[in-house]
Amino acid sequence: MFFGNQFANVVEWEEFRDDMIFWKWSNREIKKGSKLIIRPGQDAIFLNNGKIEGIFENEGEYNIASDIIPFLSTLKGFKFGFNSGMRVEVLFVNTKEFTVKWGTQNPIMIPTPQLPGGMPIRANGTFNFKVNDYVTLIDKIAGVKESYLVEDVKIRITSVLDQLLMKWISREGKDMFNLQANSFEIGKGISEDLDMQVMDNGMTITGFHIMSFNYPQEIQDKITKTASYEMIGNVQKYQQIVMTDGMASGNVKGGGAAADMAGMMMGMNIANEMMKQMNPGSKPSADSAPAPAAQSSGGKKANFCPNCGTKNEGANFCANCGQKLN
Template sequence: MGFFKNQFANVVEWEEFRDDMIFWKWNNQEIKKGSKLIIRSGQDAIFVNNGKIEGIFEDEGEFNVDSDIVPFLSTLKGFKFGFNSGMRVEVLFVNTKEFTVKWGTQNPILIPTPQLPGGMPIRANGTFNFKVNDYVTLIDKIAGMRNSYLVDDVKIRITSVLDQLLMKWISREGKDMFNLQANASDIAKGIREDLDMQIMDNGMTITGFQVMSFNYPKEIQDMITKTASHEMIGNLQKFQQVSMTEGISSGKVQGGGAASDMAGMMMGMNMANEMMKNINQNSNQNQKPSAEKQQSAPAPSSAEGDKKPNFCPNCGTKTEGAKFCSNCGQKL
């Protein structure tokens, strides 16, 4: 008798568990006396009858339906099940973890900007996070009509409105269209709030939204890079020197031709000018202490001032102690 009795027992568990599955419904069967409920880590089990939640079980483990589950359900208002003919009830298993999804724009988004009449074509990518937070709404809007629900189902819904939200918040927060990354945090915050409203009616919530990068067309990116180089170098002369050096080293300005000779001559002249400037600056700095030393040197004593040279410093004639040279009249 015991053998036949156990034939009617069954196990209520998430048979098709997948990491990318948001919920899975155990239905199509009748819970018999002696059945067991198995709840694994990261799962909640919800007993549902005619779309109404009869009980929610959050603790992981293995439970006897007739001794652990039914007594609890019997305390709930309106519970009418017994085991005379089995308990016909659906059990919804919900994945309680937070899901992380990568996203990216499939086509460039044309952001209106005065610099480009047709709009700035921009691509973006990043991640968003979500989780189930309202079982009643989840059952009412989705689980009542579906036996399972995947992360891809949410991703499809999110990406269908993401382009419009990116355009909205880039236009609102992206003051500098050529440096959107600086406003990425504000843009992401606004999009997260709007996306949360989108999936809230399905019993889920957006817990995070991140913009990893904005990507411009190659022509725009080259212009941004060149502008940054100008600002980094600081003046046009040095930018020309760097550009010329890069051109020669990369082979764009090749040797043997007039362009290469002219490039080399210009670079040499610029380098020579810079060297002369440095030499003159160093010379002036070295002369300043000497001049200051001469200005601060003490005046010669009266004894030194009265001493007469033996020969004229102008023509070399012997002076013999005179105040003026007898040959050229030089004052001694």
């Protein structure tokens, strides 16, 4: 003889995981006194012979006999006995939006006129999805599986992602060397196509984001150099800037006061040339013009060379740079 709640079951998601999309409570009987526990972020779907009997969305603890059975479409006439039960399946669904990281496994060869073999590009980012159609989910997946993981969806998505990236980069990637500028349009197109891929499983893509596009290192180096040339104007000015930076950092060194003076004069000349390029209609100001060589008064020889600053010992020409001193 059975007494009271001796055979009561607790129907709940016993194997809950954050990366699990659904889990099925099955092949067990519910009896008098059984309870249903629905936790936050879960829906409970009662099934009978693979068909939905009722969907319960509010979190909490429910008495199955009094709170659940009366609302089930075909099972509401079932009467609990003390020594009999009812075999039923309950599908617990994770209702949250899942975020998944993705990245291309191999470079995608994007056709481009500049490279006959195509532009090898890698990309990475995230996509979001959630369950939105329980009937389709049960018909296509839950009917044959006891559980379903985010990894299962990721595998399906990544299997077609390379082709979709190639499709939308070719369509929206107006500048192959600056794809990040068009990443929003590319991601939007891919999101729409991916939604069609998972729609037949009862899910929907709620977002697709491209964090970065990555080029081969040698191509990235050329992009950087090209940007430098465009910023400066031409190769000659680029070399001048490199020389000036080298002298300023101490990596380019000369000998003595003459080398220091020569470096300073070179820097002034480069600066004047760059100013002329930036303002072709302007003339050098009196302040920027080089000062005339110092003249000795009364025909006397200068004590210091006006060109390099070397001390003069009474000679007519500077011993260091050859500047005439009278």
